Amino acid sequence: MKQEEIWDDDVARRYDTDSADHFATEVLAPTVDRLAELADGGAALEFAIGTGRVAVPLAERGVPVTGIELSPPMLEQLRAKADEASIPVVVGDMASATAPGEYTLVYLVYNTISNLLTQAEQVECFRNAARHLAPGGRFVIELWVPELRKLTPGQKATVGEADPGYILLDTYDVLRQHVVSHHFWFEDGAKQARLQRSPHRYIWPAELDLMAQLAGFELESRHADWDGAAFTADSPSHVSVYRIAPARSA
Structure with missing residues (x-):
């Protein structure tokens, strides 16, 4: 089944209710706090922006947010919360679609990179993030550890x-x-x-790091959650921050 067939009208209408735990303040506030910090005063691009669970509160914090989203029904749900002027969105695949402008932060949350079902597509997702980032910019991925x-x-x-x-x-x-x-x-x-x-296609942290290297990133940090807990062998998920090389001085 193709991803655009999964994220249909029925799923989009139910998404916020079915994912209600992830809208809770204790879950969402640390996510938004960390992303606002990593944006470092610049603009952010969310791959697979969905219904705007993270993008809307991040934009309310003053971070300019643009999105890429494959599913028109999911985007329709976002538009009930924020218009195009507030959060512009490009309809397309996060591995290939291009958003206008340059960003200090690209982020991909809630295990969504695993929706790309081949290693090649996942590598292209990293490369697409790199194409959108200013020198020294960051790509953040939240992902579960295979069980x-x-x-x-x-x-x-x-x-x-x-x-x-x-x-x-x-x-x-x-x-x-x-x-x-x-x-x-x-x-x-x-x-x-x-x-x-x-x-989904699951990715081990070490494989994820190699994908990052292929796209010109280095791992800057990895924690078990958005609060910054230490990542260990028993952590069920991780938040990994990759950074692209800063511009060289002449």
């Missing part, structure tokens, strides 16, 4: 979350580094669960 240690021999699935009303089941194809996330929502009064599937 392969949870897979016993012969097991192909892990339970990512199991909360009242929601279960996340991930099925792994370790040969291709692919994961299909199965999201089950159990709504009050409903006889059946609502299911959404999304395919």
